[in-house]
Amino acid sequence: MNPSAIDLLQSVFGYPSFRGQQQAVVEHLNDGGDALVLMPTGGGKSLCYQIPALLRQGTGIVVSPLIALMQDQVDALREAGVAAAYLNSSLGADEQREVERQLLAGELNLLYVAPERLLTGRFLGLLERTEVALFAIDEAHCVSQWGHDFRPEYRELAILHQRFPEVPRIALTATADPRTRDEIVERLSLHNARQFVASFDRPNIGYRVGLRHNAKRQLTEFLQGHEGESGIVYCLSRKKVDDTAEWLAELGVEALPYHAGLDAATRAKNQKRFLREDGVVMVATVAFGMGIDKPDVRFVAHLDLPRSIEGYYQETGRGGRDGLPAEAWMIYGLSDVVTMSQMIAQSESADERKRVERQKLESLLAYAEATDCRRQLLLGAFGETYPGPCGHCDNCIAPPKTWDATVPAQKALSAVYRSGQRFGSGHVIDILRGEETERVLSLHHHQLSTFGIGAEMDEKQWRSVFRQLLAAGLLEADAEGYGTLRLTAASRVVLSGGQLVKLREDARPERGSRRRRDSKIGASDKSSGGSLGIEAYEQSMWDELRALRTQLAKQQGVPPYVVFHDATLLAMLRALPANEDELATISGVGEAKLKRYGRDFLAVINAQE
Secondary structure, three states, X not given: OOOXXXXXXXXXXXXXXXXXXXXXXXXXXXXXXOEEEEOOOOOOHHHHHHHHHHHOOOEEEEEOOOHHHHHHHHHHHHXXXXXXXXXXXXXOHHHHHHHHHHHHOOOOOEEEEOHHHHOOHHHHHHHHOOOEEEEEEOOHHHHOOOOOOOOHHHHHOOHHHXXXXXXXXXXXXXXOOHHHHHHHHHHOOOOOOEEEEXXXXXXXXXXXXXXXXXXXXXXXXXXXXXXXXXXEEEOOOHHHHHHHXXXXXHOOOOEEEEOOOOOHHHHHHHHHHHHHOOOOEEEEOOOOOOOOOOOOEEXXXXXXXXXXXXXXXXXXXXXXXXXXXXXXXXXXXXXXXXXXXXXXXXXXXXXXXHHHHHHHHHHHHHXXXXXXXXXXXXXXXXXXXXXXOOOOOHHHHOOOOEEEOHHHHHHHHHHHHHOOOOOOHHHHHHHHHOOOOHHHHHOOHHHOOOOOOOOOOOXXXXXXXXXXXXXXXXEEEOOOOOOOEEEOOOXXXXXXXXXXXXXXXXXXXXXXXXXXXXXXXXXXXXXXXXXXXXXXXXXXXXHHHHHHHHHHHXXXXXXXXXXXXXXXXXXXXXXXXXXXXXHOOOOOOOHHXXXXXXXXXXXXXXXXX
């Protein structure tokens, strides 16, 4: 008798039951239907096509955009006893021929391939000689020209429907606002596909956003709560990545840089260390991360604003894929808005795309400056209503104070208007504060009616006002990218006194404890149970379990999480299984892994009881 979907879920993957809409997707695809699946990172999208590929006759063909993602998925499948392979440029000619032979012989359950290779005439010819179980198009948001990961090859994948109309297709993504969702349907000819849209909420991630006033000190204090844990620090520029990685390394953090300016060998080496070692921190530009399947990333830090709310969601979503607690932490300043506006304006994109990118930046800034629940705002960007407040983000835990800033807002808007809407915030603040700078005098701006009307506030306070007015849509940065400010349609209502303006009271730079500022981070404690709630009496066994996992992973030539996720180790730590029958009930322990690793892990558990 053929196995059922639940049989495969339990015996191969070691999970007791399906989550959310997984079972409905599996059954729909197994019956031959097309599907569009939107699930958050860590929501179990892969199982939605992996199990139908095992249930159906033939080989499941998975379109994946990155080599690292393919290798991770195939390593994990092989560890679970599934016949899986990938075809990409990392293989030699003989290895590629062997994979093609296995495909034609029907020996593979799943084959991962890049869109560029799939679209070649040669590979399409191979598929026509193969029994194909299904097509899975992963990271489907890459089809969108408005997206942050646009891959033009993805737009040609509609050919699969034309050449193989009887083969079911499933497109999957964790990042798609309504505009992107519509574009996926249109470009991939999925008009008749059933849509499965799960909540985009990642309840295990805590969101924190603050103003940048001393980035190094702020990051140091943040990392003290994540000693010995894996994480990602995103920076806007390559230089900032290099400087930050070097500085963290001097503090004793296992920090590595990653950006497009490094040679391919260095990028590959650093990425491999991040994937295969515990406690490594990757400092990177947004060039890093798509397709990274590392489940135990405990934090994602941004030292600059990302380009869009979608980019922010996907980047923060690389934390806590195992469902355990993770933290999304970001600091930013007004200069970020100016820099990002300049990058958009100076790009070679069409005007319509630039307009959309400016809208996305404005949405992200509004999120950063918000005084309401961040989870509600973040999910709202994807068309989802969250019955908040969540009680887990910084604004819920410590609601920011607001003040009636109507008069200062009117002064700021008036100064922008009187000076001709041709200057950045720095010059306008000089006008408001009555500073007789060389530029103010040369332009005769000391003669304006707004000169000196804001002398009661210092530069820092005015910068906060301008930043929040931008976020509220009461000012906009110029489209040409010179950092100049101009009024919007909404500005006029405020200037006429028809709208009250409430702004957040920016706290003064937190003094914080200097307890370890000058010491090496993690020098005295490289354990990694901090944010997972590991108790002191559990620490020894936790370290032993992780050490065994690392040892076995090295022997197998795979990342540690391919052996077992942190969530599985944590379940072992709490359940203390006494034998293989009890170990088999732990989520994530399938038959193949139980046979291969069970005795070793039980030996560690029983030795420490």
